Amino acid sequence: MIRLENIRKTYESPGRVSHALAGVDLHIRQGEVFGIIGRSGAGKSTLIRMLNLLERPTQGDVWVRDQNITKMSEAQLRKFRQGVGMVFQHFNLLRSRTVIDNVCFPLRLTGMSRAAQLERAHEVLSLVGLTEHAGKYPRQLSGGQQQRVGIARALANRPELLLCDEATSALDPETTQSILRLLLDINKRLGLTIVLITHGMDVIRTVCDRVAVIDAGVIVESGEVLDVFLHPQHPVTQALLSESGIDAEGWRDMAQGIAGRLVRLSFRGEATVQPMLSRASRELNLDLSILQGSVSRIKDTPYGQLVLSVQGDAEAQDKLAGLFAAEGVQCEELRP
């Protein structure tokens, strides 16, 4: 649905040139939730603002539904932007307008009649669970409720694409979860493509199908969230995961005082609930001890990773990977 080709963005100010994006290629599929994660200053905001041309690239093309939006006239762009909703970190609501008027605002710009505006606004407010708050002002709502208004406003024009710029960064963890659940629900129910930027791996884990990691204006790693979580390749990805409590390398300290073979098991879906350790231990007569482990969930899919120390007959140890593979579990040797 979206293709970015060799996008560069350079900001120049007296005495300083900043390469916010230094050659980004990206493909985002229709109907997916795509996350862009990176540290502060990595280029996330600049990148997401390229998708509706709130920022213009210095070089490169942005394709949305086979249209090169960098080549559109201002009038074409205005029309195009009506099909793109945007949700902001600080909600950006009009404080002097009621909830319903905030949601009507983008509809008014399309020339819709007041009655039709109100009908649509009530529809989206019901979708985000705010029907009874329609007549209130933003200051009378909690942060989470204000963000729901922001989401309703973004959905009012029936966009095909929803851009979320750190939509949960200003919210507490519980409210963050409820907003993320709402985004997931919208993605499923409306088939909407969602692109979000965040600095939190938990956000990626909870809602995204695929993820790109950006650092210093360059995409350093991208792929299915499960694959990136189970096998992070780039040091920035590893560090971001480690900071959110998913430390793939924590076993190294534990392993120092232990002799013998070390293996890492990676599993997802059905395999997560299989009694694979006891079966392997029983069938091959091996002693297995867990040096590190985590079992969690990415969107609806359970997944896990275990680092094991393996003791016992060498021939039996050689059969271990095959036995796990038969269960759909990947077994990699960390130390022979």
Ligand SMILES: Nc1ncnc2c1ncn2[C@@H]1O[C@H](COP(=O)(O)OP(=O)(O)OP(=O)(O)O)[C@@H](O)[C@H]1O
């Ligand atoms: N309008 C601007 N003028 C000059 N430099 C800018 C401008 N906007 C962004 N930059 C620079 O471009 C780089 C990327 O900024 P950007 O805001 O995209 O990063 P980010 O990953 O969104 O960071 P944060 O998480 O802190 O919002 C930074 O070095 C920033 O200072």
